[in-house]
Amino acid sequence: MPRPHRHHHDEPVVQSVTTVPESLAQEQAGRIRRYLVTMGIRTACFILAVLTATRGAPWWLWGSLAVAAILLPYVAVVLANAVRPRAPGSSAPVTPRGDGPEQITR
Template sequence: MRRTGPGRPGVVRITGARTGLTEDVKGRQRRYMISMAVRTVCVVLAVVLWHESRIAAIVALVGGTVIPYFAVIVANGGREGAPGLPDTFVGAQPRTMLPPGPSEPVEGTIVPPRQGD
């Protein structure tokens, strides 16, 4: 997938197709790795802050123990649903080329009978 940059227009999706499986797995792996990095920071902070502020160290330790649970749930959450189709833009409609027909039948034309007749 191309990246957009200055002077490049953004990519417009015109279908309701989901992202590819490879991209989905990469995104979930990236989220999991970020959450594990945050967990590591919490555990290191708990060790460093243990003698300075026990309350902050305990909060960091709780964060370090709770984050993996939610990271696994998010990583194994499955694929996202198919996105909705884009809204269509209906601009000004072109004018009709023919004028409306006569309200009364023209002489010599065959008019089909009405259902009530």
Template sequence: MRKQSDNGAAQVFRITGARQGLAEDVRGRQRRYVISMAIRTLAVILTAVLWNVERHVAIVTLVLGAFLPYVAVVIANAGRENAPGLPSTFVPAPSRPMISPAPTASPAESVPEDRS
């Protein structure tokens, strides 16, 4: 939506409360997963290199390399963010009133009348 300002230039408004697009969200989660897996790969390589040189640092990198896949999967599967402007509760649709069944006729009323 554009609005003309006093000097005649068009002013553009942004939608700040809207969610990210689904493709953009998936791309961001994939990027975070690849970054954390690259860090894990680096930690495993450092573990192998430092094992005989600095054992304490190698153990820390080994623990980091073992723990990062779990964290990466949890972050990747976290799902979409909540939009701040949208309601968070579900409002059920109003229910329609039920039509009551027709009253049953007594046997005396159900006999057809003679119209002669």
């Protein structure tokens, strides 16, 4: 774990962002993507359940597909509403280097 930099009393403390949480738009896009993928799998399970049942496939095969088609909407909604806890951003003081432009003083 890095040690925080110590600064002298005459130097200003400059905060530096070291971790930035995922943006709200990116998080929502990811949840929408997971929902659509899950519902696509549900649709495929439903169609396959109907096809396998009408073509005389074993009951356990079409039954498993039908159960998946029934349960996947619940899973899709739970995953879509599961918001990850926002990790607090951390910051640490950074001693400014003297090779940049002049700092504005008060």
